[in-house]
Amino acid sequence: MFDNLSDKLEATFKKLAGQATINEVNIGIAMRDIKRALLGADVNYKVTKKFVEDVREKALGEQVVKSVSPAQMIVKIVSDELTELMGGENKPLNLATNKLPAVIMVAGLQGSGKTTFCAKLAKRLKKNGKHPLLVAADVYRPAAIAQLKTMGDQVDVPVFSIDAQDALKAALDGVDEARKIGCDVVIVDTAGRLQVDEGMMAEAESLKKQLSPDEILFVVDAMIGQEAVNTAKVFNERLDFDGVVLTKLDGDARGGAALSIKHVVDKPIKFMSVGEKVDDLDLFYPDRMAQRILGMGDIVSFVEKAQETLDLEKTRTMQTRLMKNEFDLNDFFDQLQQLKKMGSIQGLVEMVPGLNKMIPKQDLDGLDFKPIEAIICSMTKAERQAPEIINGSRRMRIASGSGTKVQDVNMLLKQFKEMKKMMSSVTKMTKSGRKIMPQNLNLEKLLKR
Incomplete structure (x- = not known):
């Protein structure tokens, strides 16, 4: 992902490479190209406008130090602004709770990758010394429960489910089960729909109220572009979630969701899923992602x-x-x-x-x-x-x-x-x-x- 955006930004920086100084003219041209590149990557228009204005202001106010070319200075400014745009720094899960088990509620549309993410997160937590329990609260779609059980077997994590179509009972009974068998983290996989509807949102609100989760994570498919941002906005208004999980970042998505979502909902991106395997889940580091977008790689990761x-x-x-x-x-x-x-x-x-x-x-x-x-x-x-x-x-x-x-x-x-x-x-x-x-x-x- 970001290949097209990276190529366009690189072309913009090359145009500045031969310039001796930063001035209104060459910055104006560069900002026009960056704006087009961001919009082409499906970044939210308001986010793009503010980003370009911030970069322009800092670029014209910078004193270019010796041995640093104007192009290098712009790359540094753009990198810093991209990092800030995506959240500044990694925000870890908040599992420091006095009550056990800690509860993580996972929400999102059907097809966003919620169930797969739950299993990936369970494996990651287990690797870090936790004892997670997966709870199937998507009780309306039998395939969802079967999928969670299959993935639970893959990551060697127990899965709790009930036969009744009662999501709240499934979640509450799952928490009780975790206490009985000594699990310290419960990951609740909630129901999704093909699109946002009142029934789904009302159920999610009820789960939040009764469970009092320590973390609510909103899972969104990065490949749906601006719709990812719009959906996040609706979920956040109803659930006030704690963090975002971007899935399918290994696809051909233009990347606008990653660059827009933090600014629009003011919630951090905590994880990114970069493949179908159970190990393909990474913490989201804004500075590292900015470096990758600018073609600098990510040796630390x-x-x-x-x-x-x-x-x-x-x-x-x-x-x-x-x-x-x-x-x-x-x-x-x-x-x-x-x-x-x-x-x-x-x-x-x-x-x-x-x-x-x-x-x-x-x-x-x-x-x-x-x-x-x-x-x-x-x-x-x-x-x-x-x-x-x-x-x-x-x-x-x-x-x-x-x-x-x-x-x-x-x-x-x-x-x-x-x-x-x-x-x-x-x-x-x-x-x-x-x-x-x-x-x-x-x-x-x-x-x-």
Whole structure:
């Protein structure tokens, strides 16, 4: 997401790159382009107008310091204003309550991703030492209860539900159940509709009154653009929720919801969902998102995600094997599995500065590890350890066993050979003392920072 907006902003900054000073004329042109870019990304018109005015005022009032170009100064100002627009800083969940269990009520329209978010949040809380219970209060749609139970099994979190179509009873009984079984957090998945209606809102208000939740989170699909902001406004007027969850941020949405919603409802964005897997849930950091929009990447989030998901023992073993030039297809397969654990490839690419420019999005859209995994799994132990023994007949057998073509097997072996050759060259240079990479590079230390 934000690809189109990022490209347009980058083009605007390039126009300023050759300017010696900031003045009314070049700032006027830049602000016109930024305004068009924001409106094109479906950002609320009033939000866009105020944003442009604030940037213009600060840009014309700035003294450009030595060694900082006008373009760099504008990038800094735009980054700061984007950060402020999206909330300034991350706002954590408020679970510091004297009563147990703490109650989180999740609301939103049907199809926004509420149920999936509940499971993702439960897994995140469990990883942080909590003992959550999922409560199915969407009692009108049988598929919703079944979905929550299925996802509860995936994240190994208990799910409470009742047979009656009584959302309030389901929620209150769920809280009682949590006390009985020793759960300290209850996540209540409420009913949604295809659009806002009085029945849904009245029920949500009743749940809020009876449950007295510690947190009310409004879940909204980022791909519905301005309608996301309008829906948030209606829910906030009735529920006065505590925070927003943006889902489907890995899609082709223009991003207007992320840039507009905080300003319109004055409530922080607390989480963003960036994929379909149960691990694809991140805290929302306005400053990091601003950096990603401006093409600066987000190395801090990348390292944090790596720290959470990578197996450091396997990484250490792989480093040793690399240095000894013993890296084989077993190691390659293991690295693919670890990479997949870190979430969507598109999201990872956006976190590394400049990488999204090197790898076109259309290439990532078609990226599929399954054929590669199938080919490697169809090899014998000896073939994975020594790919050079794979002759013509072996390639035909591997292709047949993996459901691929011989050309696919040939391509994988060729790419692996080239990759291993490159790794060998870098390793030799490192051992010889040439500073292609730091000699004291240690991934484990990096991830533990």
